[in-house]
Amino acid sequence: MFSLSSTVQPQVTVPLSHLINAFHSPKTISISVSASAAQNQHRDVATEHEPPSSEPVLNLRDLGLSELKIGQLDQLVDNLLPGFFKGKKIPSHWHTSHVSAQSFFENKYGYFDIFSTLRSSCLYRRHPRTLQSICSDLQYWPVYTVSGFKTLSRTRRLQSTSERLASQHIAPSFVKGFLLRDRGSDVESLDKLMKTKNIPEAHQDAFKTGFAEGFLKAQALTQKTNDSLRRTRLFLLVLLLLGIYGLLKNPFLSVRFRTTTGLDSAVDPVQMKNVTFEHVKGVEEAKQELQEVVEFLKNPQKFTVLGGKLPKGILLVGPPGTGKTLLARAVAGEADVPFYYASGSEFDEMFVGVGASRIRNLFREAKANAPCVIFIDELDSVGGKRIESPMHPYSRQTINQLLAEMDGFKPNEGVIIIGATNFPEALDNALIRPGRFDMQVTVPRPDVKGRTEILKWYLNKIKFDQSVDPEIIARGTVGFSGAELENLVNQAALKAAVDGKEMVTMKELEFSKDKILMGPERRSVEIDNKNKTITAYHESGHAIIAYYTKDAMPINKATIMPRGPTLGHVSLLPENDRWNETRAQLLAQMDVSMGGRVAEELIFGTDHITTGASSDFDNATKIAKRMVTKFGMSEKLGVMTYNDTGKLSPETQSAIEQEIRILLRDSYERAKHILKTHAKEHKNLAEALLTYETLDAKEIQIVLEGKKLEVR
Numbered sequence: 035m036f037s038l039s040s041t042v043q044p045q046v047t048v049p050l051s052h053l054i055n056a057f058h059s060p061k062t063i064s065i066s067v068s069a070s071a072a073q074n075q076h077r078d079v080a081t082e083h084e085p086p087s088s089e090p091v092l093n094l095r096d097l098g099l100s101e102l103k104i105g106q107l108d109q110l111v112d113n114l115l116p117g118f119f120k121g122k123k124i125p126s127h128w129h130t131s132h133v134s135a136q137s138f139f140e141n142k143y144g145y146f147d148i149f150s151t152l153r154s155s156c157l158y159r160r161h162p163r164t165l166q167s168i169c170s171d172l173q174y175w176p177v178y179t180v181s182g183f184k185t186l187s188r189t190r191r192l193q194s195t196s197e198r199l200a201s202q203h204i205a206p207s208f209v210k211g212f213l214l215r216d217r218g219s220d221v222e223s224l225d226k227l228m229k230t231k232n233i234p235e236a237h238q239d240a241f242k243t244g245f246a247e248g249f250l251k252a253q254a255l256t257q258k259t260n261d262s263l264r265r266t267r268l269f270l271l272v273l274l275l276l277g278i279y280g281l282l283k284n285p286f287l288s289v290r291f292r293t294t295t296g297l298d299s300a301v302d303p304v305q306m307k308n309v310t311f312e313h314v315k316g317v318e319e320a321k322q323e324l325q326e327v328v329e330f331l332k333n334p335q336k337f338t339v340l341g342g343k344l345p346k347g348i349l350l351v352g353p354p355g356t357g358k359t360l361l362a363r364a365v366a367g368e369a370d371v372p373f374y375y376a377s378g379s380e381f382d383e384m385f386v387g388v389g390a391s392r393i394r395n396l397f398r399e400a401k402a403n404a405p406c407v408i409f410i411d412e413l414d415s416v417g418g419k420r421i422e423s424p425m426h427p428y429s430r431q432t433i434n435q436l437l438a439e440m441d442g443f444k445p446n447e448g449v450i451i452i453g454a455t456n457f458p459e460a461l462d463n464a465l466i467r468p469g470r471f472d473m474q475v476t477v478p479r480p481d482v483k484g485r486t487e488i489l490k491w492y493l494n495k496i497k498f499d500q501s502v503d504p505e506i507i508a509r510g511t512v513g514f515s516g517a518e519l520e521n522l523v524n525q526a527a528l529k530a531a532v533d534g535k536e537m538v539t540m541k542e543l544e545f546s547k548d549k550i551l552m553g554p555e556r557r558s559v560e561i562d563n564k565n566k567t568i569t570a571y572h573e574s575g576h577a578i579i580a581y582y583t584k585d586a587m588p589i590n591k592a593t594i595m596p597r598g599p600t601l602g603h604v605s606l607l608p609e610n611d612r613w614n615e616t617r618a619q620l621l622a623q624m625d626v627s628m629g630g631r632v633a634e635e636l637i638f639g640t641d642h643i644t645t646g647a648s649s650d651f652d653n654a655t656k657i658a659k660r661m662v663t664k665f666g667m668s669e670k671l672g673v674m675t676y677n678d679t680g681k682l683s684p685e686t687q688s689a690i691e692q693e694i695r696i697l698l699r700d701s702y703e704r705a706k707h708i709l710k711t712h713a714k715e716h717k718n719l720a721e722a723l724l725t726y727e728t729l730d731a732k733e734i735q736i737v738l739e740g741k742k743l744e745v746r
């Protein structure tokens with residue numbers, strides 16, 4: 035194997051002359067007197083002169099050529115330089131001299147010094163064949179140094195003996211052999227190969243030459259591999275540096291990548307120009323309170339000049355779907371400032387620091403874009419009272435970050451934080467201290483007026499019949515939130531579309547209201563005539579009591595269409611949302627509840643009463659119990675509340691029970707009286723229900739007045 039001594043500096047390229055020099059340098063030629071080459075022709079040579087120590091040197095042993103016999107060497111040279119020896123007499127002794135070259139060499143060793151000839155440049159011109167092509171490449175020969183192979187990348191494909199050998203299936207093992215870096219092992223492997231392969235004498239020259247040329251190829255190959263390895267290493271290093279730089283700039287870079295969606299939603303502002311207070315209905319008080327915040331956002335300087343201080347944080351408190359998010363957006367929209375939306379649950383992370391870092395990012399962005407609104411929905415899930423539970427290991431950290439950020443800017447910096455929660459009680463006390471969320475705005479469920487407004491607002495977005503009275507629907511949807519009313523209108527529109535109608539009528543609105551309240555209709559349920567009849571009389575019983583009791587709510591509708599778990603129902607409409615109820619109104623409600631069972635008893639007999647009245651009794655009992663234990667409406671028990679009835683004395687308990695019983699019994703009797711009195715109307719109404727299934731308030735009135743219903 036070609037190996038240049040390690041005295042050279044890295045990246046030194048070795049000129050061809052040195053290589054050739056090395057072939058016969060007396061210092062480095064160490065011709066071993068081995069058994070096979072014990073002839074006189076071969077002997078170690080003493081050093082006559084030394085090449086400059088900085089020069090790389092090669093020796094024949096390294097090349098694996100040390101055991102060449104004279105004749106073989108001739109053949110090798112002849113192989114490499116065909117025709118070179120033609121007509122030349124081969125002397126019998128090695129003779130070496132740098133100075134006198136050929137003649138001196140010849141004198142000393144008795145044969146021709148081919149290597150000095152190689153040194154002469156005219157050789158190139160005279161024999162521009164295989165070796166020349168190698169040598170021209172070897173002008174920049176890869177140098178083996180202590181630290182590894184260094185070279186120029188210029189290598190040309192070497193075409194020579196080795197390829198011929200390769201065709202004889204010997205070459206691959208050569209190449210392998212040359213790829214081994216260890217010199218000793220290479221030389222050994224050549225020796226071994228020579229022995230083990232039992233190469234015929236005639237082929238040994240070619241074998242050795244091939245070995246040398248294989249080395250050249252291997253060098254080139256190794257060089258290429260080294261180059262690409264170096265490029266890969268450089269690329270990886272650049273990547274690593276970029277990564278380190280990124281991490282230094284932002285320690286949570288990796289987290290950002292992982293959580294882009296959540297974070298982006300928190301950090302990208304949304305311009306809410308299209309949402310204004312106009313879009314939020316039925317929450318007038320809340321809008322008024324937020325009006326001053328809008329003024330502040332529009333013109334923060336005005337407030338600063340006057341020395342006015344606005345709250346940093348506003349807490350919107352109210353049940354789900356009442357429009358808290360919508361209000362916050364409207365604040366930003368009215369003031370035409372950026373709106374940053376974040377949901378509390380986004381900050382609730384299982385990984386340390388992630389929640390806190392998101393809060394930091396959010397506030398950093400917002401401050402850079404002030405004036406603006408930051409909205410944190412579900413504030414309780416980030417600012418709740420829980421302390422380091424296993425489910426939320428880093429919540430404390432996140433709350434602290436939120437508090438720190440809120441403390442970190444002045445009130446008039448132009449950033450308004452609006453938080454929303456359904457459970458203000460669950461909030462960490464530190465959050466509702468002055469300087470943080472110190473202003474609370476209640477966003478309640480809309481009242482009947484609010485519901486009417488919301489219904490009108492959403493009705494205006496669809497096609498509806500002029501006969502539609504939003505107020506009637508509003509009266510029947512006590513406790514509905516804005517979101518539920520929006521859903522009601524949408525469901526009605528869908529129903530109208532399914533039924534192939536051109537516009538939404540009251541029927542679809544009533545339908546979707548019942549669906550939301552009681553579950554979907556069960557048209558597929560086959561109810562036998564007997565059960566249908568019982569249901570018709572039961573429901574008309576409720577309706578008759580409601581109709582003829584002064585303090586009962588007006589009837590809205592009666593139906594024997596099964597819906598959800600019920601077989602039929604009568605719905606009553608309060609004229610207004612009831613803030614307070616009178617004793618008479620409560621008793622009337624009880625009487626209406628009793629109407630169903632009373633009807634069954636009167637019409638079908640005690641033996642045929644059904645289980646259908648259980649929820650009616652539940653309802654009546656609840657009212658009676660509250661009258662006795664909460665509202666002080668029992669003469670016997672007086673104006674006193676009894677909260678935990680289980681802890682009361684047995685006497686008091688039985689007294690309460692008895693009072694409830696009396697109330698219910700009296701109610702039952704009143705209902706019975708009314709139904710007996712209006713037996714005819716009761717029968718007419720039940721038959722109308724059996725015919726028409728559903729009757730609205732007007733139709734019920736027509737029937738009860740004894741008029742004939744028009745066929746629909």
Ligand SMILES: Nc1ncnc2c1ncn2[C@@H]1O[C@H](COP(=O)(O)OP(=O)(O)OP(=O)(O)O)[C@@H](O)[C@H]1O
Nearest residue numbers: 313314315353354355356357358359360516517520
């Ligand atoms: N007062 C209202 N006026 C008009 N639309 C409303 C009103 N309240 C709710 N809505 C409708 O319901 C949707 C949902 O309401 P929003 O998300 O604002 O409720 P929220 O109080 O924030 O609920 P949550 O507490 O569940 O977050 C709104 O986008 C809007 O379409």
Ligand SMILES: [Zn+2]
Nearest residue numbers: 630646647650
């Ligand atoms: Zn009933």
